[in-house]
Structure formats: C-alpha cells, structure tokens
Amino acid sequence: MRLPSRGAFALMLTALLLLAVNLRLAVTTASVLLPLLIDQGALSPQAAILVPALPTAMFAVGGVLTPWLSRRIGAVAAVTWAMAAVSIGMLVRFVPHSLAVVGGTALATAGIAVINVLLPALVRASSGTRMRAVTTAYTTVLSGAAAIGAAAAVARAPPRGAAGGRGGGGARGAAAAVPVAHAFGSASLGLGSWALFAVLALVIWVVAARGAGVDAALAPSASEGRVPLPQGTWALTGFFALQALLAFVIMGWLPTIAVESGISPARAGVLLGIVIMVSIPAGIGAVSIAHTLRGVRIGVVVVSLGTALGVLGLWLAPAAAPELWAVLMGIGMAAFPLTLALIARAGSGAAEATRVSGVAQGLGYALSTVGPLGAGAWYSSGGAWGPVLVGMAIGATVQGVIGLVLASPREQRSRAGTTR
Numbered sequence: 001m002r003l004p005s006r007g008a009f010a011l012m013l014t015a016l017l018l019l020a021v022n023l024r025l026a027v028t029t030a031s032v033l034l035p036l037l038i039d040q041g042a043l044s045p046q047a048a049i050l051v052p053a054l055p056t057a058m059f060a061v062g063g064v065l066t067p068w069l070s071r072r073i074g075a076v077a078a079v080t081w082a083m084a085a086v087s088i089g090m091l092v093r094f095v096p097h098s099l100a101v102v103g104g105t106a107l108a109t110a111g112i113a114v115i116n117v118l119l120p121a122l123v124r125a126s127s128g129t130r131m132r133a134v135t136t137a138y139t140t141v142l143s144g145a146a147a148i149g150a151a152a153a154v155a156r157a158p159p160r161g162a163a164g165g166r167g168g169g170g171a172r173g174a175a176a177a178v179p180v181a182h183a184f185g186s187a188s189l190g191l192g193s194w195a196l197f198a199v200l201a202l203v204i205w206v207v208a209a210r211g212a213g214v215d216a217a218l219a220p221s222a223s224e225g226r227v228p229l230p231q232g233t234w235a236l237t238g239f240f241a242l243q244a245l246l247a248f249v250i251m252g253w254l255p256t257i258a259v260e261s262g263i264s265p266a267r268a269g270v271l272l273g274i275v276i277m278v279s280i281p282a283g284i285g286a287v288s289i290a291h292t293l294r295g296v297r298i299g300v301v302v303v304s305l306g307t308a309l310g311v312l313g314l315w316l317a318p319a320a321a322p323e324l325w326a327v328l329m330g331i332g333m334a335a336f337p338l339t340l341a342l343i344a345r346a347g348s349g350a351a352e353a354t355r356v357s358g359v360a361q362g363l364g365y366a367l368s369t370v371g372p373l374g375a376g377a378w379y380s381s382g383g384a385w386g387p388v389l390v391g392m393a394i395g396a397t398v399q400g401v402i403g404l405v406l407a408s409p410r411e412q413r414s415r416a417g418t419t420r
Contacts, residue, residue, distance in 0.1 A: 015208040018201035020142040026108040027055045029194045036187035042096035055109045062113020063362020076209045085111030087198040094192030117357045120343040125350035136287045139337035240364035242399040243335035245371035252372045261318035271326040278330025283337035290341045300403030307332030307396040315389035
C-alpha cells in the first residue's frame with residue numbers, strides 16, 4: 001500500500017478501527033435488545049431464535065467465500081460492498097417487523113463476514129513497521145466495541161441461556177443499546193440508530209482506500225491456486241475453532257451454569273460482566289507480546305490455562321470463589337485477539353494472510369458451532385453441567401497444545417515479522 005504521508009496513514013488507521021468497531025456492534029446490539037423487541041411486537045418469539053443463530057453461520061460461509069470475492073472484484077470493492085451491506089442491514093432494522101430485523105441482521109452479518117476475513121490482511125498491508133501497534137489497536141477496539149456498557153447490562157439483565165451464545169456475541173453485547181433504545185422510546189429505533197457507526201465507517205473507508213494501493217498489496221500471485229497454504233494454517237484453524245467454541249459456550253451459558261450451581265442470578269450476571277471486562281486488558285497484553293515466538297508461547301499457555309482453570313473451578317467449587325473463576329475465564333478470552341494477531345502475521349504477505357484468514361475463520365466458525373449447540377442440547381436433555389465443563393477444560397488443553405505447535409521454531413517461516 002502507498003501511504004505517502006502521516007495524514008494518509010492516520011486516515012487509513014481511523015478507517016480500519018471503525019471497521020473493527022462495526023464487526024461487533026451489528027451483532028451485539030440485536031442480541032441485547034431481543035427481549036425489548038419481542039415485548040414491543042417488533043420481533044416474534046419464533047423469529048427471535050434466528051437472530052443469534054445468524055452470525056456464526058454467516059461468518060463460516062463468509063470465511064470460505066471472501067478470498068474468492070477479493071480475487072474477483074478486489075479487496076477495496078469487497079470491503080466497500082461489505083460495509084454497504086452492514087449499513088443497509090442495520091438501517092433496515094429501524095422497521096419494527098420480524099422480517100426487517102431478521103433480514104437486516106442477515107445482511108449486516110454477511111457484510112461483517114467479509115470484513116472479518118480481510119481486516120487482518122488489511123492491517124498487515126497498511127501498518128508497515130507499525131504492525132505491532134496497529135494490531136494491538138484494532139484488536140483492542142474490536143474487543144471494546146463488544147463490551148460497550150457490559151457492566152450496565154449484567155447489572156440489569158437476568159441470566160440467559162443459549163440464545164445469546166449461539167450467535168457468538170449476544171452476551172458480549174453492546175449493552176449501551178438498552179439505554180439508547182429507552183432514550184428513543186422504541187427498541188427498533190434504538191437498534192437502527194447504531195447504523196450511524198456503519199455509515200461513518202463506510203464513508204471514511206472509501207476516502208482512505210482511494211489511491212492507497214490496497215488491491216495491489218492484497219493481490220495474489222498468478223500461481224496462488226497451485227501454491228499450498230502457508231505452513232501452520234491448519235493448526236491455526238484448529239486454534240481458532242477451539243477458542244471460538246469455548247468463548248461461545250462461556251458467553252452463552254455462564255450465567256445459567258452459575259445459577260444451576262447455586263449462585264444467585266444477580267451474582268451470575270456480574271460474573272459475565274467480569275469475564276467481558278477482564279478480556280479487554282488481557283487481550284491487549286496477549287497481542288503486545290505476540291511479536292516474538294517466545295511471547296506467543298507465553299500467551300498461548302496463559303490463555304489456555306486461564307480457561308481450563310476457570311471452568312474447572314466453576315465445576316469443582318462454584319460457590320467458593322466464582323469471581324476468581326470469572327477472572328480466569330476472562331483471561332482465557334484473550335485467545336481471540338491473540339488468534340487475530342497470528343492470522344495477520346501468517347504467510348509471506350497480506351495476500352497469503354487473506355487466504356489463511358479465510359480458511360481459519362470459515363472452518364473455525366463452522367466447527368465452533370458444536371460448542372454452544374451441543375451444550376444447549378445437553379442442558380435441554382436434563383444433563384448436568386459437569387461433563388460440559390470437563391469437556392471445556394479438555395478443549396482448552398488441546399487449544400494450548402495446538403498453540404505451542406504454532407509457536408514452535410519450525411513454524412517460524414510461516415510468520416512473517418515474528419522472531420524468536
């Protein structure tokens with residue numbers, strides 16, 4: 001990419017950060033407002049089941065199709081059309097009707113799926129020698145957008161089950177959506193108002209990307225179709241799938257698990273807030289040390305151990321120190337920004353990073369749906385939470401083993417910019 005001045009770099013950085021903000025707001029605002037939308041007749045209970053289920057499905061499909069789309073029309077056009085889809089989808093949700101809410105969410109999450117895949121490569125292409133700082137900034141903004149008003153939400157909202165978890169973002173919700181909806185006097189108006197951020201991101205992206213050389217930076221070589229995926233792609237896919245699976249189960253089912261373990265509903269909600277808020281500084285720390293193989297090893301061990309110890313503590317001694325278990329699980333949630341940092345550094349350049357991102361996120365999100373859906377099915381059948389929590393601890397252990405494989409010396413060549 002050509003960034004001829006500090007002003008051009010600042011503009012592109014602003015565009016990337018606004019794109020990151022919108023990767024979560026479209027999902028979380030809808031999930032948080034589901035009860036209000038149903039109560040006000042803007043969404044039927046039957047249609048409400050679809051809203052939290054759409055994002056993960058769209059992310060899986062988008063992960064597979066986005067590299068092809070980027071090759072077909074170029075990265076700039078792909079992101080522009082995707083952001084336009086996010087904007088239109090969120091604007092459509094102004095209409096207080098089930099078709100508008102579900103259809104708008106489907107369109108918005110389809111656009112998000114494309115940006116999900118391309119953003120790590122865009123960060124790599126645009127940051128140059130500032131890659132560490134830019135990666136930290138965008139993963140922090142992404143996590144922060146997911147946690148807007150989280151403390152307010154858990155203070156007012158009763159614990160919910162899988163409805164939020166199946167969407168991969170409901171419990172992480174942008175809880176500021178609730179007071180915004182009350183301010184507008186309508187859940188639909190409050191939901192649609194978040195489109196402002198999407199429109200702003202679209203406008204700034206179009207201006208920033210013009211003449212910046214994005215397509216050239218992300219263009220694949222002529223022989224790409226015959227070149228194997230970069231070394232470590234499949235391990236990275238496994239790591240991504242496991243961290244997403246564990247995160248979705250925690251975000252969707254932690255309050256229910258806590259209540260079933262004898263913890264009060266109000267306290268269970270606070271536990272979820274602790275997880276969300278701890279994940280932000282933990283993510284910053286994980287990304288900041290991931291520029292070396294030693295740092296990646298430390299990050300992998302810490303996040304995997306955090307999740308394993310947190311869920312085992314919740315199983316073995318839920319009432320003894322539930323806040324501590326929540327803190328540990330929050331540390332474990334830093335696996336997501338750590339994975340994004342590894343994806344951004346994958347391969348020999350931004351084009352290869354796009355290929356890796358498509359595979360890791362496409363297959364990863366598809367595989368991760370087993371977690372929240374399986375947990376929900378087990379709970380619905382009357383099963384105790386013990387086997388689920390033990391399974392999560394095992395999953396976190398496997399995640400750690402895969403992460404250590406990714407950080408092994410022989411994988412170093414597949415991590416441009418990563419040194420021992």
